Each structure stands twice: as structure tokens, then as C-alpha cells.
Amino acid sequence: MRIGFIGYGEASFELSRGLRDEGLEHIKAYDVMVGHEDFGPKILQRAQEAGVFLKNSIAEVVSDLDVLFVAVPANKALDVSVEITSFLEESNLIYVDVSAATPKVKQDISKGLEKVDITFVDVAMLGPLPVYKHKVPIMASGTGTLYLIEKMTPLNMSIDYVGENPGEASAVKLVRSIFMKGIVGLYVEMLEASETFNVSEKVLTSLEETMDTHTFMNTLNRLVAGSAVHAKRRGIELEGSIEMLKEAGLEATMSTAARDRFEKLANLNADIWESAPTNWKDVLSKIHVSE
Incomplete structure (x- = not known):
């Protein structure tokens, strides 16, 4: 299983740390703030602690990947998805958005991904990540939800299927x-x-x-x-x-x-x-x- 993260803040750190404990070795991440004077050192320290390979670009993360978790601020989720989509024409990964964006934004992201035949999962995490890590209760909806459940349940992720329509999980x-x-x-x-x-x-x-x-x-x-x-x-x-x-x-x-x-x-x-x-x-x- 090959996992990637775009945005490596607390959510990505806790999820990746838990997945690493399950035995996953192929975990990559990219964060636009990695070179920031204040935030960069924290990102580097978290990646080292979780055993995650930090990459220099989105393209490096999404290549040769099974599941991509996108954990960026809600007001950046749509713009980031457009940028990521430009690198996905030859990919068959599952795109998982864990941001707190509105149902409308999640629907717009899904529509953009449909153009390159990428399945989308709208994820809402309903618990404190530092406590649960990757086992945090998750509500999920969208075209790729059942695939995500199939892939991640063996890794002890707790994913509740809401429906095929993106935005339903965020609405919950x-x-x-x-x-x-x-x-x-x-x-x-x-x-x-x-x-x-x-x-x-x-x-x-x-x-x-x-x-x-x-x-x-x-x-x-x-x-x-x-x-x-x-x-x-x-x-x-x-x-x-x-x-x-x-x-x-x-x-x-x-x-x-x-x-x-x-x-x-x-x-x-x-x-x-x-x-x-x-x-x-x-x-x-x-x-x-x-x-």
C-alpha cells in the first residue's frame, strides 16, 4: 500500500503516524510550507518522527500512489485540487479530501477529478486525532468510498459509509x-x-x-x-x-x-x-x- 499526503499538519501527521505503526513503509508527503522559517522545522520534525518521506513537489507525491490524503485549509481545498489534478492524468489513485470545506466545495472538487477519471472521497473526521490517530471515527462519501474502505479497513481505519454523493460526509x-x-x-x-x-x-x-x-x-x-x-x-x-x-x-x-x-x-x-x-x-x- 502506497500512501501520500498533501499538506502535512496535525491531521496528516497523526494519520501517517498511526498508519506507520500498522506497518506501512511507503508514505510520502508534501507541504508548501516546508521551507517556511517558522513552520518548516515543525513539518520536518513531524515527518522524521512518523517515518514519512517528504517530497519537494506535488508531482513527486502523487506518482506511483494508491491513496492520496489531501489535508489543507478549507479555503484552499478547491484551488489545491485543481493543481493536483494536473498531475493525475495517468494515475488511478483514490483522492481523499479530509478538509473542513463545505459540501459545495467537496462537490466541485469531485467534478474536477471526474475529468481525469479519479475517484473521490469526502471525509469527515469526528474525533481528536492525537487520541485516535488513524483509528479516528470517519464519515465518508463519494465515488471512491467503498474502495477506500476496502483498502484501509485492514489497517484498522474506522470508516463509515455515508453515500455515493460527495459532500454528504462533510454535511454530517x-x-x-x-x-x-x-x-x-x-x-x-x-x-x-x-x-x-x-x-x-x-x-x-x-x-x-x-x-x-x-x-x-x-x-x-x-x-x-x-x-x-x-x-x-x-x-x-x-x-x-x-x-x-x-x-x-x-x-x-x-x-x-x-x-x-x-x-x-x-x-x-x-x-x-x-x-x-x-x-x-x-x-x-x-x-x-x-x-
Whole structure:
């Protein structure tokens, strides 16, 4: 198995280090920053530690290769793919993009690769690479996904097939981030308020009891379905929380956004509910009908 990396930052380093531990010997990499005064030494040190052969150009990496991992900044992913494609006319490698680019960018990359008959895999890594290395949970989509799974599973990579359409895997990660990052903002706003009013212990104990009573899916369905029916009242209640935060000189960004969401739910015609919804899909279907 011959593996290559374009971009040799933390992601490529951890993946290559793990694959090297599996016994792979033919691992090459290229990073445009290798000659940089500040970043170059780190790249060289990582490559030496992982037993990776640093090359002087993209062309040297992609020649005679089975799998190419491209790990560049999201805003560079498309431009880099265009440059790489110019060297792939005689290749049959699998092109794996692990950047955090949007689904649209991943689709555009795939279209460009189709012109030279290269299979593409859109990869989203869902865990800390320093912990998991090459075993990090991966969501993958695109024309080359099943080939990638076939090649990399024997090396103990954990790849979950999402579908043939590029962008689907990235959508999973980016949509997931709405919750995982958004809830941090909500936590911080709540904690600032609880500390300001010296009620943290009571608030956190109460929330813990509420959230630990049910599973995640039960809680999601209960809150979304219940809020669809009681959105107006809950929005008004949040107005009190927002006013409290403002009076205390605290930010109310998350609370205000939630209030605005409740107002949109409240604007749904109450007559559309023949019976109270029981899950989030019922609510979403009504929102789409009303738009």
C-alpha cells in the first residue's frame, strides 16, 4: 500500500503516524510550507518522527500512489485540487479530501477529478486525532468510498459509509457542529448568568436532573415537539431572561437567537396541529409546509 499526503499538519501527521505503526513503509508527503522559517522545522520534525518521506513537489507525491490524503485549509481545498489534478492524468489513485470545506466545495472538487477519471472521497473526521490517530471515527462519501474502505479497513481505519454523493460526509460534520459548537455558546451564556447571580449550584443541579432523566433522542423530541405547541409562551418567558441579562450587563446572544426561533414557531398557524406533535419530524414537516 502506497500512501501520500498533501499538506502535512496535525491531521496528516497523526494519520501517517498511526498508519506507520500498522506497518506501512511507503508514505510520502508534501507541504508548501516546508521551507517556511517558522513552520518548516515543525513539518520536518513531524515527518522524521512518523517515518514519512517528504517530497519537494506535488508531482513527486502523487506518482506511483494508491491513496492520496489531501489535508489543507478549507479555503484552499478547491484551488489545491485543481493543481493536483494536473498531475493525475495517468494515475488511478483514490483522492481523499479530509478538509473542513463545505459540501459545495467537496462537490466541485469531485467534478474536477471526474475529468481525469479519479475517484473521490469526502471525509469527515469526528474525533481528536492525537487520541485516535488513524483509528479516528470517519464519515465518508463519494465515488471512491467503498474502495477506500476496502483498502484501509485492514489497517484498522474506522470508516463509515455515508453515500455515493460527495459532500454528504462533510454535511454530517458541519451540521453536527451546529449543535456541538452552539451548545458551548449556550453553556457559557448560562454559566455567566448563574455565576453573576450566585445561583450556579442550584441551576446546574436542576439542569442535571432534567437532562439525565431521558435519553438524548427522547429529550430532543420532547423539547422540539413541545415547543412547537407552546412556542409563544416560551418565547415570552425568554424575554424575561434576556431582560435579566441586559440588566446585569451580560451578553444575551444565544438567548436572543432562541427567542427569535420561538417567534417563528409561534407564527405557525395553530390550526395545522390536528393533534400535538410527538417528534421533531412532525414539527419540521409543518415548518416546511408553512414556508
